Amino acid sequence: QSVLTQPPSVSGAPGQRVTISCTGSSSNIGAGFDVHWYQQLPGTAPKLLIYGNINRPSGVPDRFSGSKSGTSASLAITGLQAEDEADYYCQSYDSSLSVVFGGGTKLTVL
């Protein structure tokens, strides 16, 4: 049971927009801690996609965007491409300063 809740799977056709939610509580996301998002391709280490709720590292396409409101955060992917098929994880912190992850969401490009 992960501290942050993500949908197990989402899907979309090429070119479409999908969103992945990450729901926490008043002791983590709702307490003001930053949310980060990672993309994990099979057999590889997670890659940072969004940091500090809304910021993209250099090299990440602007098709990826993050938002945060209250006790939740979201990752949006527009102009879906086949190469976006991967697992996505959100990560934040809780009031004990532990790192917490979401359970992960598998994105399928139809």
Next chain:
Amino acid sequence: QVQLQQWGAGLLKPSETLSLTCAVYGGSFSGYSWSWIRQPPGKGLEWIGEINHSGSTNYNPSLKSRVTISVDTSKNQFSLKLTSVTAADTAVYYCARLPQTWGQGTLVAVSS
């Protein structure tokens, strides 16, 4: 650009101690926290704990009784020890400087 290189034993028997080390290259070791994260086969990410350059640690409460993370600042390395392993500890273990930088991962299997 910081890079992490990790190593350690990949096959353990139940009750043995898992031991992994992560070396930090190309950046400052001080001023950051250094984490260990694991991922069981087909499952999600689980944070194990972290250490800073001065040796202060913070552990996942669910693993705290079995985990020790240490640091060797002279070598820019940090290490993970997990005692009394069982099959449930089989996972890919990553070292990381969250959120930006991750090691390549080490598969550790526990089997009799």
